[in-house]
Amino acid sequence: NAGVTQxxxxxxxxxxxxxxxxxxxxxxxxxxSWYRQxxxxxxxxxxxxxxxxITDQGEVPNGYNVSRSTTEDFPLRLxxxxxxxxxxxxxxxSYTSGTGELFFGEGSRLTVL
Amino acid sequence: DAKTTQPPSMDCAEGRAANLPCNHSxxxxxEYVYWYRQIxxxxxxxxxxxxxxxxxxxxxxxxxxxxxxxxxxxxxxxTLRDTAVYYCIVRARPTNDYxxxxxxxxxxxxxx
Numbered sequence: 252n253a254g255v256t257q258x259x260x261x262x263x264x265x266x267x268x269x270x271x272x273x274x275x276x277x278x279x280x281x282x283x284s285w286y287r288q289x290x291x292x293x294x295x296x297x298x299x300x301x302x303x304x305i306t307d308q309g310e311v312p313n314g315y316n317v318s319r320s321t322t323e324d325f326p327l328r329l330x331x332x333x334x335x336x337x338x339x340x341x342x343x344x345s346y347t348s349g350t351g352e353l354f355f356g357e358g359s360r361l362t363v364l
Numbered sequence: 365d366a367k368t369t370q371p372p373s374m375d376c377a378e379g380r381a382a383n384l385p386c387n388h389s390x391x392x393x394x395e396y397v398y399w400y401r402q403i404x405x406x407x408x409x410x411x412x413x414x415x416x417x418x419x420x421x422x423x424x425x426x427x428x429x430x431x432x433x434x435x436x437x438x439x440x441x442x443t444l445r446d447t448a449v450y451y452c453i454v455r456a457r458p459t460n461d462y463x464x465x466x467x468x469x470x471x472x473x474x475x476x
Contacts, residue, residue, distance in 0.1 A: 255407070282462060293451065293466040294408070301462060310465050341407050351455065353400070353464075355407030 253277050257342050257356035264332045264363045272327040272359050274342030280354070281347040283325035287311065287338040288358075294341060300325055301347055332363045368452045373471040376446075382439040384470055386452035389433040394456045397428060399437045400466070401448040408451065408466070411437065442474045 258273045276283065284299035286309075296309030300319040314336060316328040325344075329336060342356040369387040376382040388397065398413040412419055412426045414435070419426045425438040439446050451469040 284462070284464075286466075291468070293468045296463055296465045299462050307462075309463055339405065343407075351396075352398070352410040352413070353408070355409070357407050358405065 255342055255344055255354050255356040257340075257359050259359060260357065261360050262362070264329075264361065266333060266363060268332050269328070269330050270332065271329075272340055272342075272361070274325045274327065274356060275323050276325075276342075276344040276354070277323065278344065278354065279322060280344035281322070283319065283342065283344045284309070284353075285315070285317065285325070285327045286341045286343065287336075288341060289338050297327065297340075329361075332361075334363045337361060337363045368454060368467060370450075370452050370467065370470045372468065373473070376439075376442045376472060376474050378444060378474055378476050379441055382442040382446065382472060382474070384437040384439075384450050384452075384472065385434065386437070387434045388452070388454050391432050391454050392456070395454045396456070397426065397432075397435045398453050398455060399424070399426065400451045400453070401446075402451070402469070403445075403448040411450075442472075444474050444476065446472065447474045448472060 255276045281302045285297040286294040288294050295311050297315050298317040300306045306317050340359045343353040345353045396413050396415050399411040400408040402408040411423050414426045428435045449469040449471050451466045
């Protein structure tokens with residue numbers, strides 16, 4: 252059981268470049284979300300989804316796009332990377348009922364020069 | 365979701381119990397207390413959750429005060445591998461509000 256898989260684990264971008272962080276889960280979870288974590292800080296919610304075709308903004312959505320075409324995948328797109336987006340990104344998923352515990356991926360470390 | 369307040373850091377001796385406090389004075393009746401931990405830049409890991417009764421699992425115990433305004437996570441026999449950032453959050457379950465964010469948490473250092 253792979254759980255939540257994020258790719259790539261590391262990425263370096265130049266300002267203005269675009270890229271997509273991939274997140275896939277094999278637990279049939281309805282809820283998926285993206286967080287960013289800056290040094291010494293907690294996790295801040297970027298975007299989330301409660302099912303295929305449904306997405307919504309979190310606390311810090313500016314500069315990021317998401318889509319949810321399947322239950323399994325929830326990619327995060329940076330259309331024009333900025334140095335302020337240098338961070339560690341975590342994807343998480345859960346059922347929308349039951350215990351509600353979140354399962355996290357191992358993170359994607361992004362540096363924007 | 366209600367706000368939580370945790371001490372920024374604490375030390376614990378290996379083999380001793382670690383008691384991690386969390387204040388959530390504005391918690392509402394349908395909100396649960398959840399604890400997660402994050403070991404050195406890994407993805408956070410679920411530990412335990414509770415509503416009003418004390419809870420115990422293989423990882424930890426959760427003690428919630430009778431007025432539910434605070435709680436304590438207990439790691440009964442801390443090991444060096446328990447060194448991590450511990451997050452206390454409250455959320456309603458089931459919920460239509462999924463805007464769940466984590467504060468800075470408590471950095472726990474277990475010393476030999």
